[in-house]
Amino acid sequence: MDSSPDLRWFNLDRLNLLIGLFLFLSFLAINRVRARNLDSIYIRPLPGLKALDEAIGRATEMGRPILYVPGIGDMSEVGTLAAITISGPVARRTAELGCELRVPCYDPVVAALIDGVARQAYSEANRSDSYIAGSVYYVSATQFAYVASVTGTMLRDRPAANIYMGAFYAESLFLAETGNQTGAVQIAGCDQVTQLPFFVCSCDYTLLGEELYAASAYLGREPDQLATIAAQDWAKALAVVVVLLGILFALLGRPELGKWLQTS
């Protein structure tokens, strides 16, 4: 076995990914210019996000808290980053309506970040005094200990709305089914394909896959954020064309394009 250190400055097997990255960055740059010149970029309405306001309003009327569950991913998971971003508008709305927000966290870094985001949201809503220290709290980095704590909170405190956003694994059905039994309005957003059916079964609204990432742009409505969604759509269209071309060439006995697209 060769144990000599690798001295290459570029991995040619990843050239396809580098070209893809530059194409995506070009799409992003073009759409940022478009978003600033046009009034707005159209984004398909997401019923789950439209229901957020309704759910927070309902909780306020009932005098019950909102439970925001940011999943069990750490900071290396993009779903967790999306959950942190979405926690801002949710916290801001709860601050404006005077509703109690509770955020149990699986990861201590995520807890610290969401605490900062929520404090800022309360401050922007001129309700800093209403922010309850400890409403964003660390529970446990053990999957089922976390589940036990969150489901216990659901059964004891009966939140009026449960919002699940982020990366979820085997605990998804525990949380969603327990929440369903308490009669809470449930909105979920998850990027794990295997967990989506569970949320669809047990929640009132579910953001499927990439909709979780689009949520922050949808809620913020800032041109730069909207541009990233448009760039994503362009990239998706390009992916469809490339996949179709790959199939066509393979059928014609030229599988080189399909092989070149394989990642290493």
Added chain:
Amino acid sequence: MRNGPLFVTFLTGATLIAIFFIPHHRAQETQSVILEWADVVYTFALILGSFSLWIANQTKVARRGEGWGYSLVTLVSLTLVTVLGVVQGVSAGTAVGWIYNAINAPLASTMFSLLAFFIASAAFRAFRARNVEASLLLVTAIVMMIGRVSIGEFLWEGFPPLTEWLLDVPNLAAKRAVAIGVGLGAISTALKIIVGIDRSYLGRS
């Protein structure tokens, strides 16, 4: 210095992206160092999180809030496991190792075994034939359930191949469609943060 955190994020993100394309051993060593820094940050955050957990449960016990007994168990467990771990270590044969194997693992298994009941209740709700889509789901689920048990093949030998087709063609196509969307969405989200379009993680709009 307001843009200091944004600069650190950009520098770290751009460096890690660059390293992904550079197999040179020096670049890979740099990546290992950066990942070690992430572990160090996590350790400090864990201490912070433990304090947060302590304060939240201590307050509940002091006020005799609903379910304060559970908070007391949490406080005692947190103290006991921390002290034993610091004194004896956490490897097999120590008290913490025993607590993990004799208490934590069975509790986790018990919780996990409840999943079967939750699946049954969720399936019951999902499989009600309320509309065309739900009816289609119901029929597919019945075919899948029958086709995956031995009686299915006994009833009709076409059931097992049919379930394989359902899994390998329509199911896989849908999963891949979602996966492509998730992949592009993940790239978009990461770039948003690296180039500073999304600053919400800093507590800024």
